[in-house]
Amino acid sequence: MEIKKAVITAAGPSQRSLPLQTLVDRDGKSKSALAIIVDESLQSGIEEICVVVNPGDREAYRAAAGPHGKRLSFVEQTQPLGYGHAVWCAKEFTGASPFLLLVGDHLYISHGAKRCAQQLVETAAVEACTVSAVQATRENKLPHYGAVGGRLAGARQGLYLVSDVVEKPTPTVAEQSLIVPGLRAGHYLCFFGMHVLTPRVMALLGEEVAAAGDKGRVQLSAALARLAEHERYLACELQGGRFDIGVKYGLLTAQLALALAGEDRDEVLSGLVELLARGGK
DSSP: OOOOEEEEEOOOTTTTTGGGOEEEOTTSOEEEHHHHHHHHHHTTTOOEEEEEEOTTOHHHHHHHTGGGGGGEEEEEOOSOOOHHHHHHTTHHHHTTSOEEEEETTEEEEESSSSOHHHHHHHHHHHHTSEEEEEEEEEGGGGGGSEEEEEEEOTTOTTEEEEEEEEESOOHHHHHHHOOOTTSOTTEEEEEEEEEEEOHHHHHHHHHHHHHHTTTSOOOHHHHHHHHHHHSOEEEEEOSEEEEETTSTTHHHHHHHHHHHTSTTHHHHHHHHHHHHHTTTO
16 A cells, blocks of 8 residues: 555644744754644655645645645635544545545654654555554543554554544543553553544545534544444554644643754753753743
């Protein structure tokens, strides 16, 4: 399975300005969050990128993408009908192709030579099915993420066959249906904000959109839960971390992670030690 297209969702009413925020990337250059996400995609073998935006945001996003702005496609989500609906809005762009899906308010830091998106794309290409990136997450963070339940898929560590998908489960629901053998107690496999989706998922989203009408909200998790009932669907733990820039201190945490993973790591560490020695003053 060849994955050459990517969709970045950035139309959420409360998150639409986040991809435009400026950070210093690992190479020491100032970039918008959107440009960092686009770099993540392109360095993972992606050739075509579509950004789902709010009406009227197209040019701001094109400018924020910097040198990559001219190569981006855009589609507008004209009604705020949920994350799944935003993904479905890119149906004409994705067509009959599998695609990498990223969210505009998450940044990713790899712990190895390969980018997080590259790890996921390569896994999906080999397994030839939908694969969601996941991260073991403490149960107190469950209200912020979709989560999956399942079991190890063969002998490969960190690859799971998904049996259940629940959007922002309560701890009680998670304990009942999302226990994954081998995880630490009180931890669950939560979405990383990155998926490789097959055309079947887009078809299922279309059915969800039709059923919801103009007043319902469509979640990607609902389509993925249906997918898990009918065909092989995997979750993969990546060698890296996700940073949600939409939560309190999210931008600060993401900036620190980028700085500590970059070429100016020693300078940043020295500055942090000096700051801590002064008691933060």
